[in-house]
Amino acid sequence: MPVIVIELKWNKKAGSAIQQIRDRNYPQALEGMDTDILLVAITYDERTKKHTCQIETHSRTETV
Numbered sequence: 001m002p003v004i005v006i007e008l009k010w011n012k013k014a015g016s017a018i019q020q021i022r023d024r025n026y027p028q029a030l031e032g033m034d035t036d037i038l039l040v041a042i043t044y045d046e047r048t049k050k051h052t053c054q055i056e057t058h059s060r061t062e063t064v
Contacts, residue, residue: 002036009043014054017041
């Protein structure tokens, strides 16, 4: 089972939510776990009343 990091945004692009996850290094606290980490951005557009979702896999750095 993967671990999921979710960022919710209002009236923003999904890409900005994914970028915030990366910029603030949220997945770092989960990198010790032996599982995949999914980055999920969910946005809501107040004008159109639509939701958007973007999902990416966080690439773990492995040490040898």
